Amino acid sequence: xxxxxxxxxxxxxxxxxxxxxxxxxxxxxxxxxxxxxxxxxxxxxxxxxxxxxxxxxxxxxxxxxxxxxxxxxxxxxxxxxxxxxxxxxxxxxxxxxxxxxxxxxxxxxxxxxxxxxxxxxxxxxxxxxxxxxxxxxxxxxxxxxxxxxxxxxxxxxxxxxxxxxxxxxxxxxxxxxxxxxxxxxxxxxxxxxxxxxxxxxxxxxxxxxxxxxxxxxxxxxxxxxxxxxxxxxxxxxxxxxxxxxxxxxxxxxxxxxxxxxxxxxxxxxxxxxxxxxxxxxxxxxxxxxxxxxxxxxxxxxxxxxxxxxxxxxxxxxxxxxxxxxxxxxxxxxxxxxxxxxxxxxxxxxxxxxxxxxxxxxxxxxxxxxxxxxxxxxxxxxxxxxxxxxxxxxxxxxxxxxxxxxxxxxxxxxxxxxxxxxxxxxxxxxxxxxxxxxxxxxxxxxxxxxxxxxxxxxxxxxxxxxxxxxxxxxxxxxxxxxxxxxxxxxxxxxxxxxxxxxxxxxxxxxxxxxxxxxxxxxxxxxxxxxxxxxxxxxxxxxxxxxxxxxxxxxxxxxxxxxxxxxxxxxxxxxxxxxxxxxxxxxxxxxxxxxxxxxxxxxxxxxxxxxxxxxxxxxxxxxxxxxxxxxxxxxxxxxxxxxxxxxxxxxxxxxxxxxxxxxxxxxxxxxxxxxxxxxxxxx
Numbered sequence: 001x002x003x004x005x006x007x008x009x010x011x012x013x014x015x016x017x018x019x020x021x022x023x024x025x026x027x028x029x030x031x032x033x034x035x036x037x038x039x040x041x042x043x044x045x046x047x048x049x050x051x052x053x054x055x056x057x058x059x060x061x062x063x064x065x066x067x068x069x070x071x072x073x074x075x076x077x078x079x080x081x082x083x084x085x086x087x088x089x090x091x092x093x094x095x096x097x098x099x100x101x102x103x104x105x106x107x108x109x110x111x112x113x114x115x116x117x118x119x120x121x122x123x124x125x126x127x128x129x130x131x132x133x134x135x136x137x138x139x140x141x142x143x144x145x146x147x148x149x150x151x152x153x154x155x156x157x158x159x160x161x162x163x164x165x166x167x168x169x170x171x172x173x174x175x176x177x178x179x180x181x182x183x184x185x186x187x188x189x190x191x192x193x194x195x196x197x198x199x200x201x202x203x204x205x206x207x208x209x210x211x212x213x214x215x216x217x218x219x220x221x222x223x224x225x226x227x228x229x230x231x232x233x234x235x236x237x238x239x240x241x242x243x244x245x246x247x248x249x250x251x252x253x254x255x256x257x258x259x260x261x262x263x264x265x266x267x268x269x270x271x272x273x274x275x276x277x278x279x280x281x282x283x284x285x286x287x288x289x290x291x292x293x294x295x296x297x298x299x300x301x302x303x304x305x306x307x308x309x310x311x312x313x314x315x316x317x318x319x320x321x322x323x324x325x326x327x328x329x330x331x332x333x334x335x336x337x338x339x340x341x342x343x344x345x346x347x348x349x350x351x352x353x354x355x356x357x358x359x360x361x362x363x364x365x366x367x368x369x370x371x372x373x374x375x376x377x378x379x380x381x382x383x384x385x386x387x388x389x390x391x392x393x394x395x396x397x398x399x400x401x402x403x404x405x406x407x408x409x410x411x412x413x414x415x416x417x418x419x420x421x422x423x424x425x426x427x428x429x430x431x432x433x434x435x436x437x438x439x440x441x442x443x444x445x446x447x448x449x450x451x452x453x454x455x456x457x458x459x460x461x462x463x464x465x466x467x468x469x470x471x472x473x474x475x476x477x478x479x480x481x482x483x484x485x486x487x488x489x490x491x492x493x494x495x496x497x498x499x500x501x502x503x504x505x506x507x508x509x510x511x512x513x514x515x516x517x518x519x520x521x522x523x524x525x526x527x528x529x530x531x532x533x534x535x536x537x538x539x540x541x542x543x544x545x546x547x548x549x550x551x552x553x554x555x556x557x558x559x560x561x562x563x564x565x566x567x568x569x570x571x572x573x574x575x576x577x578x579x580x581x582x583x584x585x586x587x588x589x590x591x592x593x594x595x596x597x598x599x600x601x602x603x604x605x606x607x608x609x610x611x612x613x614x615x616x617x618x619x620x621x622x623x624x625x626x627x628x629x630x631x632x633x634x635x636x637x638x639x640x641x642x643x644x645x646x647x648x649x650x651x652x653x654x655x656x657x658x659x660x661x662x663x664x665x666x667x668x669x670x671x672x673x674x675x676x677x678x679x680x681x
Contacts, residue, residue, distance in 0.1 A: 024087055025113055036114040039083040045070075053114035060109055061120065061212050064155035068101045071108055088112070102156040102210040109212065120213035121150035131192070131222035136199035136270040142190040144218065146182055146209060154182040156211030163205025167192055167220065180211055192222065199226035199270040200239060226270045231262050240272065244296050251287050258286040278336065278382065285334035285352030292385050299385025300329035308392045309361065315373075315400040316366040323391065325383065326356035333357050333384060341377035343367035344393055365397040373397045374667065452678050453645040453655045458637030460658060465633040468599070469626055476551040477504045484543035485525060492525050499525075502622035509607040512541050513600075545600065552596040553589055560588020606632040 003012045004027050006020040013021050020027055042050045042059075045066055050056040060067035070076055071092060080088040091111035095104040125145045134140060148154035159177035160167050168191045169175045180186060190207065197203055205220040229237040233253050237243045243263070247254035257263055259282055267274045275293030280286060291297035305324040313319035327333050334352035339345070343364050351357040361379055368375050379391040481504045485492050492499045497506045506524060520540055564584020568576040606629045613624075644650040659678050667675035 042079055053112050057109050057112050057114060060105065061155070062153060064102075064105070064153075064212055068105045071105050072096065072101055076108065100157070100210050102212070103215055106156075106210070106212055106215070119150055120148045120154045120211070122154060122156075122209060122211050122213035122216055123147040123149050124209055124216045124218055127216070127218060129190070129218065129220040131220075133225050134192075134194060134222050136197070136224055136227050137195050139194070140192040140222075142192065142220070144188040144190060144207070146180055146186045146188065148182050148184055148213060150213065154180060154186075154211050154213045156180045156209065156213075158188060158207060158209045161206050161208045161217075163203065163220065166194065166197060166203060167205045167207070180209065190220070192220075194222075194224055195271075197224055197271045199224050199272070224271075227266075229266050231257055240267075240294065241296070244291060244294055247287055247290070248296075251284060254287050254290075255283055258290060263290070277386075279350065281334045281350060281352055283352060284354075285332050288332040288384070289334060297331075299387065300327040300331045300333065302327045302333050302335075302383045302387055302389065304381070304389050304391060307390070308394070310394045310396075311361075311363050312396040312398065313363060313365050315397050318362055318364045318366075319395075320360050320362045322358055322360055324356055324358050325351065325381065325389075327384075330355065331384075335359075335381040335383040335389075337379060337381050339377060339379050341371075341375065341393075343371070343375060343395070344377045344379060346379065361391070361393060363393065363395045365395075365400070368395065368397055368400070372664070373400045374664070450645060452659055453651055454638075454641050456655055456658050456662070456678070457641035457644065458634055461633045461637035461640075462630060465630055471552065471555055472599070473502075473622065473626055473629070476548055476555075478502070479551060480544050480547040481507065483547035484540050487543040488539060490522070490525050496526055497524050501619060502625070505610065505621055505625055508611060510604075510611045512544075513604060513607070545597075548600065549593055549596040552599070553592040556592040556595070557585055557588040560591060561585035563588075602633075602636070603629065 004015060004017060005012055006022065006025055006027060009020060009023045009025070011020065011022050013027060017027055019025065036052045036054060038051060038053060038056065042056055044050070044059055044063055046063060048059050048063065050059050074092075074096075077089050077092040080092065088111065092108055095108040095111075098104040098107065123146075125147065129142055131140060131142075144158075146154070146158065156179075157177055158169070158180050160169065164174070164176050169178050169188065171189075171191050178188070194203075202221060202223050204222075207218040207220065209216045209218070226238045229235055229243060233250060234243060234246050234257065237246060247257075258280070264274050264276075275295075276289055277293070281289045288297065292299045302325055305326070309321055309323070311319045311321060325333055325335055332352060332354055333356060334350070335357065337346045337349050337351060337359055339361075345362040345364055347360050347362060351359045373396065375395045375397075377393045377395075379393060381389040381391070383389060481498060482492060485498075497503055507520065512520065561581040561584040564580035564582075564587070565577050566580075567584075568580030606625075609632075610625055610628060641655075644654045663675045663678040666672075666678065
């Protein structure tokens with residue numbers, strides 16, 4: 001059987017085929033070229049008219065920017081859809097799926113039928129760039145030539161698609177894409193900046209040129225070498241490990257180099273991350289710290305001589321105590337020492353030494369005026385390899401005046417023991433006992449402290465609920481019910497169940513607070529033997545809650561003002577009292593509203609249990625409800641108290657501040673044994 005060869009793809013097709021089975025090209029082309037004529041003319045925005053596919057392709061090449069926008073906007077697809085060329089509509093849609101507009105237009109033009117007369121062809125020289133032994137921080141220029149080896153005008157874009165932090169197409173600013181418009185040639189320059197790139201390794205980038213004459217990718221590769229270390233006796237070193245080996249052989253010579261910051265600057269010049277984070281040590285400890293940060297030396301296990309320190313002194317004197325940081329390994333130890341309280345001073349914040357290092361902790365009683373005669377602070381140590389240690393400091397100051405006008409001036413150094421006096425003074429004067437009287441044993445303190453942690457929450461929650469009996473059960477609930485009924489225009493008869501004493505107890509609170517859309521029986525608001533309406537519970541609940549929150553806030557906001565007055569009076573003076581009242585009152589408003597909402601939520605459980613009892617009211621029912629609510633709050637406190645006492649983080653965060661309240665009250669009253677019972681060590 002005779003066959004036909006496609007003039008475009010050169011593949012064989014059957015004799016009867018009209019179009020190529022592979023690319024859709026028309027096989028039987030008349031000599032006059034009428035087969036390449038489009039059904040209707042296409043007009044470019046410039047006014048250029050195209051009657052054939054060749055003219056259309058030539059117009060796209062010569063008006064590349066306009067054709068690229070028309071393809072992206074779908075104008076080509078709509079035109080060929082009106083011409084009945086579904087294959088070209090699909091080709092336009094497939095081309096638009098590409099991210100680059102230039103590549104999309106080039107792909108679409110390749111799918112057009114016809115014979116190209118003037119088609120540009122892209123060529124880039126060089127096709128790949130490799131730069132060897134580029135110094136860290138150095139800048140380079142690399143020329144690139146874009147050529148058109150055929151007819152027409154080469155149009156498109158040249159962009160840096162990889163390594164944009166290293167390569168730019170402009171010298172003064174980062175430019176990563178430029179237009180290509182080359183009838184013959186266009187010269188580009190790649191500007192390479194290696195600043196910030198890590199040395200002693202390879203780095204790559206890529207430039208992609210997309211035009212109407214094709215697509216070319218130009219890979220770029222460079223080998224970045226480190227700048228030598230400039231300072232003696234380690235000059236000429238080009239690697240981190242090599243520097244560490246030279247320092248290990250000459251540790252004393254490495255000390256001034258590390259302390260001057262020359263090593264850090266060398267790391268930054270070569271784009272390396274300096275391994276030492278935080279404060280840098282001095283002396284031989286700086287070399288040990290540098291080795292550990294590089295991973296060339298294992299940090300030794302360090303320990304503190306006394307993790308808890310109890311100190312006492314006479315106001316306004318100071319007391320000092322010496323602690324020791326040590327390790328069993330034959331290595332240097334170092335640490336940065338900080339305090340979280342201003343009344344605990346660290347005379348030497350950085351310590352170091354062979355196998356052990358001593359440091360002083362000083363308690364300045366003149367700065368404890370903001371915390372009172374009994375304070376607790378923490379001293380934190382960041383040691384070898386980032387190990388963290390903590391020293392708990394508990395101070396007891398005797399003779400502190402009751403009224404203290406702000407922070408007193410610091411005590412002269414002569415008032416505190418100094419290093420020269422330490423040898424002559426007994427250690428008891430450095431760390432006097434926290435309490436002059438007798439104290440229970442360590443096991444007794446542990447048992448009493450745990451028992452106090454179990455009791456503090458139940459007691460406080462029971463006292464808080466007792467304080468709310470008159471506010472909530474005696475006034476706020478009943479008044480809130482009347483306000484809600486008034487809002488709903490539901491009259492409350494004085495002889496009704498709700499109108500009687502403690503009548504609010506007879507309402508079905510479980511359904512009111514939990515159900516989505518229940519109703520309240522109107523008979524509860526009406527007189528006996530009379531029918532009442534049924535108000536909507538959803539509205540009743542909203543009106544009740546809003547009225548309850550307003551009443552509680554109105555009755556309790558002043559507590560925040562009183563607390564603000566007391567706090568600022570102690571810390572500042574009489575002039576700060578008005579501002580303390582204003583700030584505390586605002587906090588009291590927010591705290592009262594929050595407490596009222598939480599209170600209603602917690603009371604849901606006893607309300608549900610009360611609803612199961614039936615319909616008890618009157619004085620007897622009121623006292624029964626109060627007893628049930630107190631039992632519920634006590635049980636809730638016991639549950640939370642057990643959880644917080646068992647878990648150490650909750651015990652420190654929740655129970656410790658609460659236990660200080662009764663401890664301070666009993667200590668002020670002179671009841672030392674009770675104060676010791678509530679104090680959490």
